[in-house]
Structure formats: C-alpha cells, structure tokens
Amino acid sequence: MSYKTDIQIAREASKRPIQEIGAKLGIGAGDMLPYGHDKAKISQDFINSVQDRPNGKLILVTAINPTPAGEGKTTTTVGLGDGLNRIGKKAAICIREASLGPNFGMKGGAAGGGYAQVVPMEDMNLHFTGDFHAITSAHNLLSAMIDNSIYWGNPLDIDQRRVVWRRVLDMNDRALRDVVTSLGGVANGFPRQTGFDITVASEVMAILCLAKDLADLEKRLGDMIVAYTREKTPIYCRDIKADGAMTVLLKDAMQPNLVQTLENNPAFVHGGPFANIAHGCNSVIATTTALKLADYVVTEAGFGADLGAEKFLNIKCRKAGLSPDAVVIVATVRAMKMNGGVAKGDLGAENVAAVEAGCPNLGRHIANLQSFGVPVLVGINHFAGDTDAEVQAVKDYVAGLGAEAVLCKHWADGGAGIEEMARKVADLADSGVAKFKTLYPDDMPLFEKIESIAKNIYHADGVVADGKIRTQLKEWEAQGYGKLPICIAKTQYSFTTDPTVRGAPTGFTLPVREVRLSAGAGFVVAICGEIMTMPGLPRRPASEAIHLNDEGLIEGLF
Structure with missing residues (x-):
C-alpha cells in the first residue's frame, strides 16, 4: 500500500484565508499582520487587550525518549487540537518553529505529519516569517559590538580570554564549533578563540521564548552576561549598549505567528529552542495568548519527557506562572519494540514480548510526570503494522501503573482518528485533579538542583563534576543567581548521557562537563556528556535531495 508524503498531503490542503482562522479566536483582521494569505503575526496591542480574560485549560504533549522508529509528538499535538475542535471544543495549538539546520540534516521538519499537519508546511520549515533570521542577526550584532568595543581601546576592560558570547548560525556546520577570529593584522582587531552555536541554542532565542512583552525582552537582553x-x-549586554538595537531587530519576531491545521483550526507557531541544548518550548507569549482565546490549548515540549517536559514544568511554567491541567505522553508500539531490543529492520514482525520489555521507558516517564502532580494519559500513535496484541500489551502495562493508554489514528484519519483521546483529555483537564508542583524550590543550591533532576528524573545515582564547576556555581550564587532553575543539556535518546542506552537504566552517574549562566533568560545551563551546541550534518544530509521540480515546487523536503 502506498501512502502520500507529508508534503503531498500539505499541498492538497484546502486552506482558508488567515483572517478567517483569526476570527475563530476573536482576532480581528486589523489585529493581524499578514504574511501572504495563510500566515500572520498577532499585534501586541491585541494581546494586551485580552489579558483580563480567564485562562483556558493547558494540555501538554510530551513523549518517550525518541528512537529511530519514530514517535510523532508534533503529529499528536496537531491531531489532538483537531480532535478537540471536532468534538465541539474551542481549541488552539501551540508549537515551535523549525530550525533550518536539522531540516537540511536528518531530523526533518516540525509541522506534524500525515493528516495531522500545520500548513503552510514548506514555509514553516524554511524561512517562515523570518523570526530565526532576526534572532541570528540580533545575536551576532552583539558579537560584533563586543569585538568593536575591544578594538576601539577596550573601555570596559574586557578580558579577551573571558569573552563568553559566541556567535550563532541557523545551520548544522561542525567546522564552526571552534574558530579563531580577527586574523590578518591590526586592522582586523585582536585574534581570539571562539566558536558558533546553532541559533536555537542562543540565549536570545530563550529570551524571546520567555519574555512577556518588548519591555521585558529588552530588559532580559540587557541582563545577558x-x-x-x-x-x-561580569560585563553585561547593556554595558555594550546593544540591547536597544537588538530589541529593534526583534520587534516583529516577538509577535506570535498564527497559521492553521489541515482542518482549518488555529495554530500558534512561535519560537524554537531545542530541548537537548536549550529549554525546548514554544514562546510564553504565544501560549499565554492562546490561553486567553481558547478553552483548550494543546502545546508540546521537545524530545522526551526527561528533557522537554521537565524543562516545560521547571522552567517555562515556573517563569510564566503556568499550570498544566493534563499531560499526554506519546509512545508507539514500534518504539516499545526498539526499546525492547528489536532492530529497526525487524520492527514489522509482531513481537509482544519485545513490546513488554520496552515499556519500562514509558513507565518511567509516566511516574516522573505524576510526581509533578499532573494527571497523565498515554497516546499510542498508531502505525499500520501494529497488531491488536501489541497495542493491548501497551494498554495493559499502562493500566498497571494507574494510568490509561488510548490508541490514536490521527496520522491516517486526522481529527476523526483521535476523538476518543480528545474526549478523555478534555474530561481530565476539566476534572480539576491537577495539583501541579515544580521538582525543586527556587532557594535550593544550584548543584543540588542538578542532583535533583539527575536523581529524580533520570534516576542516576549522582552527579560527577570537577571542583571548578562547583566553584563556578557557588560564585554565581554569591552574585545573586542562586534562585535560577537548571537547564540540562544532554542527549535526547537516553535517560543517561550515552545515546545508545535505551529503556529505563539505573546504576549510572550524570557527568557535568560545563556550566553556562544565561542571566537574561533566567536559568543555568549544565552541559552533560558529549552534547554539541553546534550539530553537524550526517554523511548523506537531506539537503542532497532537496530541489525545485519542473513546476517550481519543492521536492525532497520530506
């Protein structure tokens, strides 16, 4: 049986003018800045005007640790939003924007899949409304101004060995991880070693996604060290006098983007920090705005629940005063089999024993999220080869943990294929049983916060860190940064820092290689294991197959 590709399905979408989509949420045409006919930004004046309204229910979609078998977290997020609208609920979706680097590498886009997609898919996965370009430009303007200040007499007495602001690029380019700048003589400045991160790892990206308005954005930018x-x-961005110009560059990027699903339901797509190297959530301003306009808001957090959901709950919810009413954990039968030791090439054969052997990874995520006081449902993202016995094995396992798993067929059937989950999620969100609490208090010492995540979420025995890292954390506490939350940067593929270790491992430690202070965003990044803040391209990058066909349409993007 042949299936249409995501891009074929997206091209056949019957899109409505973006003004009609905004009208579903009560957004007038004058409050939208259109980008073509099918996407628009929402004005800050309109956002300000709805702040006195009550919030709708917040539903978080997360997942097990990702596997090559695929989980479909964004697809489920989109499908659930369509399903809620289909059963008569007023629902909106909030997801992240796609980074160009992974699109041309191997990860692919971030618009969902099958008949649970957000459109226009090609635009979303390429330049979209230019938000990432604006973030890249603002970040690198600051880089240029730092080196310029050093060149013109260094009035701030910057120690060139202690410039911690690296440059960024929205592309996977390993050659730029470590570079030397200002070579070529006196006219080019003073040579120093630095490097590039990918744009989604920029503190500017994190700030855009956590700021509540332009004034808050400018203050946070100024607070960056x-x-x-x-x-x-410390030398701050405001000392360089770059915060004002950076805010100007980010003025439009700060406004949330509105698009639509294949079923013409509203979707906010705004911001895009990765969860393995940043905090992995769409913007606070998009989420809080959606909560004022819809009765149910379905949002996602990046990668597995050990990264994305943990950071959503401990960073985003803490900073924005949010409290989720229900959580959906996405899993697939195929991923359970892979966690149970089955090779990717053998996933097509029924193997109930392997499903059962792989379920502990799911079980750990369920227990972790329940410890935050939020009610949990499991969404089994259906694949055509799944057997009834395999699906039942997952349902039985989840039931044994006091939760419920629901089979979801949104990839093939859109909102109609996820109605049962939509009803159960709505009932759960409306029940008021959520008693959300963060994992650790603000006043816990920074190193103990790292230990709390390592022990309670990853189930590690402890944390290994050099004395200089512990000293650095104590210095930041002395400078007044001790109340900040922790953002762990580690592999998304495992609870450990070894991407090959699947399941629910125990008996390991978490090695902290480096810590970085994101004073503007308001968290401390702990880099663990061999995680890269500038990814590389694979041996055969997706970009090799991307081209325009004879009709001028994009081919090879998916």
Whole structure:
C-alpha cells in the first residue's frame, strides 16, 4: 500500500484565508499582520487587550525518549487540537518553529505529519516569517559590538580570554564549533578563540521564548552576561549598549505567528529552542495568548519527557506562572519494540514480548510526570503494522501503573482518528485533579538542583563534576543567581548521557562537563556528556535531495 508524503498531503490542503482562522479566536483582521494569505503575526496591542480574560485549560504533549522508529509528538499535538475542535471544543495549538539546520540534516521538519499537519508546511520549515533570521542577526550584532568595543581601546576592560558570547548560525556546520577570529593584522582587531552555536541554542532565542512583552525582552537582553574583566567582574549586554538595537531587530519576531491545521483550526507557531541544548518550548507569549482565546490549548515540549517536559514544568511554567491541567505522553508500539531490543529492520514482525520489555521507558516517564502532580494519559500513535496484541500489551502495562493508554489514528484519519483521546483529555483537564508542583524550590543550591533532576528524573545515582564547576556555581550564587532553575543539556535518546542506552537504566552517574549562566533568560545551563551546541550534518544530509521540480515546487523536503 502506498501512502502520500507529508508534503503531498500539505499541498492538497484546502486552506482558508488567515483572517478567517483569526476570527475563530476573536482576532480581528486589523489585529493581524499578514504574511501572504495563510500566515500572520498577532499585534501586541491585541494581546494586551485580552489579558483580563480567564485562562483556558493547558494540555501538554510530551513523549518517550525518541528512537529511530519514530514517535510523532508534533503529529499528536496537531491531531489532538483537531480532535478537540471536532468534538465541539474551542481549541488552539501551540508549537515551535523549525530550525533550518536539522531540516537540511536528518531530523526533518516540525509541522506534524500525515493528516495531522500545520500548513503552510514548506514555509514553516524554511524561512517562515523570518523570526530565526532576526534572532541570528540580533545575536551576532552583539558579537560584533563586543569585538568593536575591544578594538576601539577596550573601555570596559574586557578580558579577551573571558569573552563568553559566541556567535550563532541557523545551520548544522561542525567546522564552526571552534574558530579563531580577527586574523590578518591590526586592522582586523585582536585574534581570539571562539566558536558558533546553532541559533536555537542562543540565549536570545530563550529570551524571546520567555519574555512577556518588548519591555521585558529588552530588559532580559540587557541582563545577558557576555564577558568578564580581568578581575572577573561580569560585563553585561547593556554595558555594550546593544540591547536597544537588538530589541529593534526583534520587534516583529516577538509577535506570535498564527497559521492553521489541515482542518482549518488555529495554530500558534512561535519560537524554537531545542530541548537537548536549550529549554525546548514554544514562546510564553504565544501560549499565554492562546490561553486567553481558547478553552483548550494543546502545546508540546521537545524530545522526551526527561528533557522537554521537565524543562516545560521547571522552567517555562515556573517563569510564566503556568499550570498544566493534563499531560499526554506519546509512545508507539514500534518504539516499545526498539526499546525492547528489536532492530529497526525487524520492527514489522509482531513481537509482544519485545513490546513488554520496552515499556519500562514509558513507565518511567509516566511516574516522573505524576510526581509533578499532573494527571497523565498515554497516546499510542498508531502505525499500520501494529497488531491488536501489541497495542493491548501497551494498554495493559499502562493500566498497571494507574494510568490509561488510548490508541490514536490521527496520522491516517486526522481529527476523526483521535476523538476518543480528545474526549478523555478534555474530561481530565476539566476534572480539576491537577495539583501541579515544580521538582525543586527556587532557594535550593544550584548543584543540588542538578542532583535533583539527575536523581529524580533520570534516576542516576549522582552527579560527577570537577571542583571548578562547583566553584563556578557557588560564585554565581554569591552574585545573586542562586534562585535560577537548571537547564540540562544532554542527549535526547537516553535517560543517561550515552545515546545508545535505551529503556529505563539505573546504576549510572550524570557527568557535568560545563556550566553556562544565561542571566537574561533566567536559568543555568549544565552541559552533560558529549552534547554539541553546534550539530553537524550526517554523511548523506537531506539537503542532497532537496530541489525545485519542473513546476517550481519543492521536492525532497520530506
């Protein structure tokens, strides 16, 4: 049986003018800045005007640790939003924007799949409304101004060995991880070693996704630490006098983007930090706006629940005063079999024993999320080869943990294929049983916060870190940053820092290689294991197959 590709399905979509989509949420045409006919930004004036309204119910979609078998978290998020609208609920979707780097590498896009997609898919996965370009430009403007200040007499007494602000690019390019700048003589400045991160790892991206308005954005940008003096006194972005110009570059990017699903339901697509190297959530301003306009808001957090959901709950909810009413954990029968030891090439054969052997990974995520006081449902994202016995094995396992698993067929059938889950999620969100609490208090020491995540979420025995890292954390506490939450940067594929270790491992430690202070975003990043903040392309990148066909249409994007 042959299936249409995602891009074929997206091209056949019957899109409505974006003004009609906005009208479903009560957004007038004058409050939208259209980008063509099918996407628009929402004005800050309109956002300000709805702040006195009550919030709708917040539903978080997360997943097990990703596997090559595929889980379909974004697809489920989109499908659930369509399903809720289909059963008569007023629902909106909030997801992240796609990064160009992975699109041309191997990860693919971030618009969902099958008949549970957000459109226009090609635009979303390429330049979209230019938000990422604006973030890249603002970030690198600051880089240029730092080096310019050093060049013109260094009035701030910056220690060139202690410039901590790296440059960024929205592309996978391993050659730029470590570079030397300002070579070529006196006219080009003072040579120093630095490097590039991918744009989604930029603190500017994190700030855009956590700021509530332009004034908050400018303040947070000014609070960023970019370098230190020889006496180790911090130099802030506001000392460089870059915060004002950066805010100007980000003025439009700060406004949430509105698009639509294949079933013409509203979707906010805004911001895009990765969850393995950043905090992995769409923007606060998009989520809080959607909550004022819809009765149910379905949002996602990046990668597995050990990264995305943990950061959504401990960072985003803490910072924005949000409280989820229900959580859906996405899993697939295929991924359970892979966690149970089955090779990717053998996933097509029925293997109930392997499903059962792989379920502990799902079980750990369920228990972890329940510890936050939020009610959990499991969504089994259906694949055509799944057998009834395999699906039942997952349902039985989840039932044994006091939760419920629901089979979801939104990929093939759109909102009609996820109605049962939509009803159960709505009932759960309306029940008021959620008693959300964060994992650790603000006043816990920074190193203990890292230990709390390692032990309670990853189930590690402890944390291994050099004395200089512990000293650095204590120095930041002395400077007033001790109340900040922790953002762990590690592989998404495992609870450990070894991407090959699947399931629910125990008996390991979490090695912290480096810590970075994101004073503007308001968290401390702990880099663990061999995680890269600038990814590389695979041996055969997806970009090799991307081209325009004779009709001028994009081919090979998916």
